[in-house]
Amino acid sequence: MTTPQQVDPREMRARYPDIFDRPASARLAMPAMIVAALAILIYGLVDLDFSPSRFFAGLSQLGWISLMMIPPDPGSSLPIYLKALGETLSIALLGTTLAAVFALPVSLLAARNIIPSQILRFPVRRFLDSIRGVDTLIWALVWINVVGLGPFAGVLAIAVSDFGAFGKLFSEAIEGADQKQVEGIRASGGSALHEIRFGLLPQVLPVIAGQVLYFIESNTRSATIIGIVGAGGIGLQLAEQIRVLEWQKVSFLILMILVAVAAIDFISSKLRFAIIGRRAIA
Amino acid sequence: MTVAVSILPEQQLAALNAAYREAVARRRLRLLLGAVIFAAALLLAAIGAEVNLRTLFAHFGNFVSYFDRILTLENGQRVWTDFGEWLWGWRKWLKMLGETLLISYVGTLIGAIFAFALNFFAAENTSPAPWLRFVVRRLLEFARTVPGIVFALVFVIAFGLGPMAGVLAIAIHSTGALGKLFSEIVENADMKPVEGIRSTGASWLSCMRFAIVPQVTAGYASYALLRFEINVREASVMGFVGAGGIGQELVVAIRKFYYSDVSAILLTIVVTVFIIDITTGWLRGRLFGKEART
Numbered sequence: 001m002t003t004p005q006q007v008d009p010r011e012m013r014a015r016y017p018d019i020f021d022r023p024a025s026a027r028l029a030m031p032a033m034i035v036a037a038l039a040i041l042i043y044g045l046v047d048l049d050f051s052p053s054r055f056f057a058g059l060s061q062l063g064w065i066s067l068m069m070i071p072p073d074p075g076s077s078l079p080i081y082l083k084a085l086g087e088t089l090s091i092a093l094l095g096t097t098l099a100a101v102f103a104l105p106v107s108l109l110a111a112r113n114i115i116p117s118q119i120l121r122f123p124v125r126r127f128l129d130s131i132r133g134v135d136t137l138i139w140a141l142v143w144i145n146v147v148g149l150g151p152f153a154g155v156l157a158i159a160v161s162d163f164g165a166f167g168k169l170f171s172e173a174i175e176g177a178d179q180k181q182v183e184g185i186r187a188s189g190g191s192a193l194h195e196i197r198f199g200l201l202p203q204v205l206p207v208i209a210g211q212v213l214y215f216i217e218s219n220t221r222s223a224t225i226i227g228i229v230g231a232g233g234i235g236l237q238l239a240e241q242i243r244v245l246e247w248q249k250v251s252f253l254i255l256m257i258l259v260a261v262a263a264i265d266f267i268s269s270k271l272r273f274a275i276i277g278r279r280a281i282a
Numbered sequence: 283m284t285v286a287v288s289i290l291p292e293q294q295l296a297a298l299n300a301a302y303r304e305a306v307a308r309r310r311l312r313l314l315l316g317a318v319i320f321a322a323a324l325l326l327a328a329i330g331a332e333v334n335l336r337t338l339f340a341h342f343g344n345f346v347s348y349f350d351r352i353l354t355l356e357n358g359q360r361v362w363t364d365f366g367e368w369l370w371g372w373r374k375w376l377k378m379l380g381e382t383l384l385i386s387y388v389g390t391l392i393g394a395i396f397a398f399a400l401n402f403f404a405a406e407n408t409s410p411a412p413w414l415r416f417v418v419r420r421l422l423e424f425a426r427t428v429p430g431i432v433f434a435l436v437f438v439i440a441f442g443l444g445p446m447a448g449v450l451a452i453a454i455h456s457t458g459a460l461g462k463l464f465s466e467i468v469e470n471a472d473m474k475p476v477e478g479i480r481s482t483g484a485s486w487l488s489c490m491r492f493a494i495v496p497q498v499t500a501g502y503a504s505y506a507l508l509r510f511e512i513n514v515r516e517a518s519v520m521g522f523v524g525a526g527g528i529g530q531e532l533v534v535a536i537r538k539f540y541y542s543d544v545s546a547i548l549l550t551i552v553v554t555v556f557i558i559d560i561t562t563g564w565l566r567g568r569l570f571g572k573e574a575r576t
Contacts, residue, residue: 037391040387041387041388041391041392043384044384044385044387044388044449045388047381047384048381048384048385048388048444048445048446048449048526049444049445049446050446050449054441054442054446055441055446057441058437058440058441058442058446059440061439061440061441062436062437062440062441065436065439065440086330087330087331087332089327089330090326090327090328090329090330090331091327091331093323093324093327094324094327094328094331094333097324129556130552133515133551133552133555133556134548134551134552135515135516135518135519137431137519137522138519138532138548141533141536142345142348142536143345145344145348145536146341146342146344146345146348147337147338147341147344148337148341150332151330151331151332152331152332152333152334152337152338154331155331155333156338221427221429222429224429224432225429225431225432228431228432228435228522228523229522229533232331232332235432238432238435239435239523242435242436242439245439250436254428254432257427257428258424258427258428261427262427
């Protein structure tokens with residue numbers, strides 16, 4: 001049996017100076033960062049009018065509101081809500097599809113392996129970035145000015161804001177594609193369009209399909225929001241019921257949204273597995 | 283040099299060709315079926331969403347001219363000819379932007395702290411009890427699925443108008459989103475250190491503190507920074523429902539048709555989002571190396 005070797009701390013200290021005697025800057029970096037983070041937090045809390053009394057008053061209000069939400073009850077407006085939910089799902093589906101259709105050609109222009117010229121690519125990328133920088137809700141407000149209140153404005157808002165996101169994601173997928181197949185097509189005498197059609201698209205389409213499905217899923221959530229500014233769907237009903245303090249209806253609507261999102265999640269994850277296989281998801 | 287290409291006998295070739303054609307035909311049929319179902323769904327959606335192409339074409343000019351109008355000053359000049367006039371309210375707007383950033387910072391940090399406290403209960407490998415895991419997971423799911431702005435609408439009524447409602451809404455939504463991501467990191471952590479520490483008779487808390495936390499902090503910080511980036515966007519629209527930040531100014535400008543103000547505020551928002559994106563991207567790259575940037 002072996003006995004544990006006696007270790008002399010001083011000898012260890014001499015042998016590994018880096019571990020035992022770290023410079024003060026390295027030792028202080030972590031606490032300094034935490035202190036700075038907390039300092040900004042406290043400054044923020046003060047600047048944004050947080051006060052314990054206000055917080056607890058609000059909390060007790062919130063408690064009352066939650067009590068009044070039980071049990072969820074749609075009253076007599078269930079058919080209207082179901083129709084609004086259908087509208088929301090339609091907005092998500094149509095908006096995402098429109099965005100994908102328009103983003104595909106543009107994403108080719110933003111991909112490094114299709115357009116090698118930095119000068120051509122740069123404006124396309126910045127254009128996509130600035131579209132993404134503007135929130136869906138803002139686009140909804142703009143489109144309401146153009147086509148009027150209603151779900152159609154919502155479709156266009158989602159289409160525009162996703163166009164920016166898809167352009168970026170698709171171009172990244174295209175840049176990640178294997179070049180060998182493209183070279184093969186070129187070697188057999190294919191034109192540039194042939195290279196894209198037979199070399200690139202078969203590789204990137206499954207990835208793109210997966211992303212589109214994922215966006216339909218997440219857009220179900222966004223589509224519930226844009227109703228709040230008047231662009232149709234269940235968000236409109238939700239915002240109205242919150243404003244008139246019909247809490248039972250509010251909780252019912254929130255439940256409906258949760259169930260619908262869960263259902264879409266389930267369906268689209270099944271579809272994604274079917275399209276690109278289990279391992280490609282992670 | 284000549285290369286001999288072996289050609290199969292006619293019969294074998296025919297059989298192979300037939301099999302190939304059959305396989306391709308089957309795939310085409312499946313694709314066609316999928317396309318038809320998808321087209322039907324689209325058609326149904328178009329009816330549901332009251333899509334009216336005539337309105338779009340009739341008013342598409344409005345969309346283009348809207349941008350024309352927001353880029354024109356009141357005196358008919360283009361906005362970039364007179365920056366002083368275009369960005370006349372920059373003091374106020376910068377202050378509101380600062381408030382927006384502060385809302386997202388405080389909201390993200392509070393959300394991250396709560397997510398940190400909860401995620402060990404939600405992870406498969408560290409949760410002390412299955413029922414606790416179930417409860418915490420459902421809680422996080424709820425916080426994540428209800429959109430932040432819906433929370434803001436309710437909080438504005440409970441806590442009153444102002445940035446406090448926005449902060450709390452962002453904090454709750456971030457708790458849900460980060461809690462899930464954090465618990466996924468914990469699930470991927472190496473369990474051997476935990477066994478080592480447990481074998482010394484340590485409590486659950488010490489196991490988490492000394493075995494799990496050192497493995498996961500880098501991932502946590504990376505996700506929290508990413509969340510901050512998202513929350514800046516989110517906070518910029520919180521003002522739409524009266525929960526503070528620059529959104530308030532923007533919605534007033536849009537609704538009251540102060541055209542050049544709309545473009546000025548949009549510009550400040552987009553520039554801020556750019557700067558935050560680039561800074562957090564750089565920070566994440568510095569802190570955690572290239573591979574953490576996904």
